[in-house]
Amino acid sequence: LKATTHNLQSLRIQSSAKTVQQVAKLAAVSASTVSRVTNGNASVDETLAKRVWAAIEELGYAPNPQARALVSGRSRTLGLLISELTNPFYPELVQSFENIAGAHDFEVMVGSTISNKDRANLFITRLIQRRVEGVAVMTFRSESPLLDGLVAQNIPLVSVVETFATPRSRFIEIDYAKGFNQTAQHLVALGHKKIAFVSGQMIHVNDIRRRDAFCQSIRSFGLQFREEWTFAGDHSFEAGARAAAYFLGLAERPTAIVCANDLMAIGALRLLYEKQVKVPKQMSVVGLDDIHLAEFAAPALTTMRLSRTDLASNAFDAIQLLRGETLGGKINPLLVSTFLVVRESTGHPSKERR
Amino acid sequence: LKATTHNLQSLRIQSSAKTVQQVAKLAAVSASTVSRVTNGNASVDETLAKRVWAAIEELGYAPNPQARALVSGRSRTLGLLISELTNPFYPELVQSFENIAGAHDFEVMVGSTISNKDRANLFITRLIQRRVEGVAVMTFRSESPLLDGLVAQNIPLVSVVETFATPRSRFIEIDYAKGFNQTAQHLVALGHKKIAFVSGQMIHVNDIRRRDAFCQSIRSFGLQFREEWTFAGDHSFEAGARAAAYFLGLAERPTAIVCANDLMAIGALRLLYEKQVKVPKQMSVVGLDDIHLAEFAAPALTTMRLSRTDLASNAFDAIQLLRGETLGGKINPLLVSTFLVVRESTGHPSKERR
DNA sequence: TTGTAGGCGTTATCAA
DNA sequence: TTGATAACGCCTACAA
Numbered sequence: 201l202k203a204t205t206h207n208l209q210s211l212r213i214q215s216s217a218k219t220v221q222q223v224a225k226l227a228a229v230s231a232s233t234v235s236r237v238t239n240g241n242a243s244v245d246e247t248l249a250k251r252v253w254a255a256i257e258e259l260g261y262a263p264n265p266q267a268r269a270l271v272s273g274r275s276r277t278l279g280l281l282i283s284e285l286t287n288p289f290y291p292e293l294v295q296s297f298e299n300i301a302g303a304h305d306f307e308v309m310v311g312s313t314i315s316n317k318d319r320a321n322l323f324i325t326r327l328i329q330r331r332v333e334g335v336a337v338m339t340f341r342s343e344s345p346l347l348d349g350l351v352a353q354n355i356p357l358v359s360v361v362e363t364f365a366t367p368r369s370r371f372i373e374i375d376y377a378k379g380f381n382q383t384a385q386h387l388v389a390l391g392h393k394k395i396a397f398v399s400g401q402m403i404h405v406n407d408i409r410r411r412d413a414f415c416q417s418i419r420s421f422g423l424q425f426r427e428e429w430t431f432a433g434d435h436s437f438e439a440g441a442r443a444a445a446y447f448l449g450l451a452e453r454p455t456a457i458v459c460a461n462d463l464m465a466i467g468a469l470r471l472l473y474e475k476q477v478k479v480p481k482q483m484s485v486v487g488l489d490d491i492h493l494a495e496f497a498a499p500a501l502t503t504m505r506l507s508r509t510d511l512a513s514n515a516f517d518a519i520q521l522l523r524g525e526t527l528g529g530k531i532n533p534l535l536v537s538t539f540l541v542v543r544e545s546t547g548h549p550s551k552e553r554r
Numbered sequence: 555l556k557a558t559t560h561n562l563q564s565l566r567i568q569s570s571a572k573t574v575q576q577v578a579k580l581a582a583v584s585a586s587t588v589s590r591v592t593n594g595n596a597s598v599d600e601t602l603a604k605r606v607w608a609a610i611e612e613l614g615y616a617p618n619p620q621a622r623a624l625v626s627g628r629s630r631t632l633g634l635l636i637s638e639l640t641n642p643f644y645p646e647l648v649q650s651f652e653n654i655a656g657a658h659d660f661e662v663m664v665g666s667t668i669s670n671k672d673r674a675n676l677f678i679t680r681l682i683q684r685r686v687e688g689v690a691v692m693t694f695r696s697e698s699p700l701l702d703g704l705v706a707q708n709i710p711l712v713s714v715v716e717t718f719a720t721p722r723s724r725f726i727e728i729d730y731a732k733g734f735n736q737t738a739q740h741l742v743a744l745g746h747k748k749i750a751f752v753s754g755q756m757i758h759v760n761d762i763r764r765r766d767a768f769c770q771s772i773r774s775f776g777l778q779f780r781e782e783w784t785f786a787g788d789h790s791f792e793a794g795a796r797a798a799a800y801f802l803g804l805a806e807r808p809t810a811i812v813c814a815n816d817l818m819a820i821g822a823l824r825l826l827y828e829k830q831v832k833v834p835k836q837m838s839v840v841g842l843d844d845i846h847l848a849e850f851a852a853p854a855l856t857t858m859r860l861s862r863t864d865l866a867s868n869a870f871d872a873i874q875l876l877r878g879e880t881l882g883g884k885i886n887p888l889l890v891s892t893f894l895v896v897r898e899s900t901g902h903p904s905k906e907r908r
Numbered sequence: 909t910t911g912t913a914g915g916c917g918t919t920a921t922c923a924a
Numbered sequence: 925t926t927g928a929t930a931a932c933g934c935c936t937a938c939a940a
Binding site (some may be wrong): 229230231232233236242244245248267270271272273352355 | 909910911912915916917918
């Protein structure tokens with residue numbers, strides 16, 4: 201009886217995950233032939249191949265990724281480093297990236313860097329252990345020290361933040377200038393002269409870039425960039441609300457608030473609602489990202505669109521290029537564009553407060 | 555020179571991923587001893603253990619998860635099935651679950667089920683290939699056929715939707731009744747008699763549960779549940795907006811709208827803003843989930859909180875239990891509570907429309 | 909073109 | 925308690 205139980209158990213376990221051996225036996229070939237067929241690299245007789253495919257079909261065989269990775273050193277896994285998943289910008293980006301990667305039969309490991317330094321380090325370690333074949337760094341801030349391990353492994357590294365000291369690293373530039381120019385033009389055309397800016401933390405490269413691009417844009421329209429009309433937030437609702445409160449308290453109030461991301465813009469909207477400051481009549485608000493929510497804010501948010509799909513496909517293509525894959529003709533440029541989406545949160549400034 | 559280069563390279567590659575062998579050599583013990591030390595199960599002499607730890611430290615050794623999984627059949631990986639990442643409820647849940655799992659040294663594979671049937675199936679296949687040690691099903695709808703593979707493997711399965719035909723399956727119940735009773739009481743106390751409900755798609759188990767719980771609650775307060783004051787949405791902003799538009803067009807308008815999730819409530823808020831229906835003066839709105847955004851809606855959303863951390867820890871504990879791990883005393887009950895969070899979107903109904 | 913053999917890094921089994 | 929040895933499932937020389 202005991203033996204039977206054991207047999208049943210081992211039977212079940214065997215029946216669960218098929219191996220090359222089983223396929224090989226069923227197809228009456230050797231394991232290596234099966235391997236050749238599934239990998240499609242070496243040449244194998246057509247009749248045999250057919251038999252093998254039939255056996256694979258019948259058994260529902262799928263190669264064990266662990267074993268495959270172990271022996272080949274190639275994991276068909278990519279890493280994706282983001283700031284934090286709870287910023288709605290990122291789930292959309294993650295989805296795009298996973299879709300593209302998945303279509304090319306890559307798995308994606310997603311890790312965030314904002315919350316916990318130790319966990320971020322652990323994540324990088326896991327990426328290395330898993331022998332990821334490329335990593336996309338889509339965070340706001342420079343992650344240089346964190347990524348040293350990846351650099352040391354010479355793992356293809358694509359980043360919106362910086363290039364790394366690897367020949368296998370590419371920088372994806374985001375063309376903030378274009379979007380901010382459109383924003384400035386839009387606001388100036390509406391009659392705004394006092395435009396405030398809510399930045400991210402100014403220790404982060406991308407936050408500095410955004411503020412600089414904004415600054416340049418309004419200057420190019422003859423407006424001045426005033427430090428007091430600047431507020432350093434942290435990309436959260438709360439920061440946006442704080443920023444709006446700060447601007448409202450100023451002796452000389454701005455008439456428009458441009459935010460470095462949508463979350464802060466919506467936070468600002470919320471505070472303005474609370475203080476009964478009408479948007480856009482008494483205050484215009486502009487965001488950046490164009491997350492789905494922007495359209496459903498009340499009022500709907502005018503914002504600068506930064507395409508998640510563009511970002512994702514650029515990153516993926518760049519990684520493939522770095523891995524030495526030749527892309528089928530259409531290579532995305534390493535510049536992601538931005539443009540203004542005008543909705544309801546911007547309008548003519550009211551005269552009363554001039 | 556060439557030899558030197560080669561040496562450097564192999565050095566770098568070696569230096570990258572350490573193996574048990576290297577640790578063993580450095581500590582002057584055998585590989586198996588190193589293994590015993592890292593796994594801490596068998597007994598090993600204290601002096602040796604110290605030497606091994608020192609070597610591990612010096613080399614920065616970390617066991618290769620692939621190899622470990624291959625030989626042990628245990629992957630230290632968990633699966634997490636969600637509806638879609640772009641619903642803000644889920645990133646918060648994912649984070650909680652990953653935190654708990656990570657603390658217990660488990661990796662998490664996250665997959666969504668809404669978008670694409672094929673990709674969902676592929677994801678399940680990957681879970682099986684990766685030999686996940688448990689799966690948490692946190693979707694709205696029944697995923698039974700999809701999960702057959704997991705059931706067949708006898709993989710621990712925890713679900714908020716249903717139990718499966720495995721002895722290794724647990725159902726986590728969500729106590730909607732409690733929250734909806736509080737909601738009904740709150741609204742009735744404010745003077746509401748005509749309360750509408752925006753459900754999810756009524757083919758989904760959890761959506762049906764939510765509607766039933768709502769229905770019972772208002773009946774228990776002597777109100778009638780009317781089909782025409784019901785709208786079937788799909789958990790999106792858009793659906794919420796459509797629902798609100800529908801209710802507004804009714805000859806006999808409800809005075810309050812309760813939504814099966816926050817996204818729809820915020821969509822409703824948005825449409826009411828557009829139609830210049832004041833909230834809560836002319837219409838009260840209630841959500842469900844209490845996503846972070848709820849607090850920053852304008853007006854801030856009154857909503858029923860469904861704790862992501864509770865859900866995550868319940869799911870994780872249940873999986874551990876199914877895996878046969880004994881939890882340190884505190885075992886979460888398999889019932890996740892809900893409660894009402896009153897903010898600004900609910901108030902007395904206006905008299906004008908009675 | 910095919911099969912055999914060896915090894916990827918780890919753990920489990922067995923002697924010692 | 926420790927160390928050699930044999931797997932785990934796969935791929936890739938190498939030989940046939």
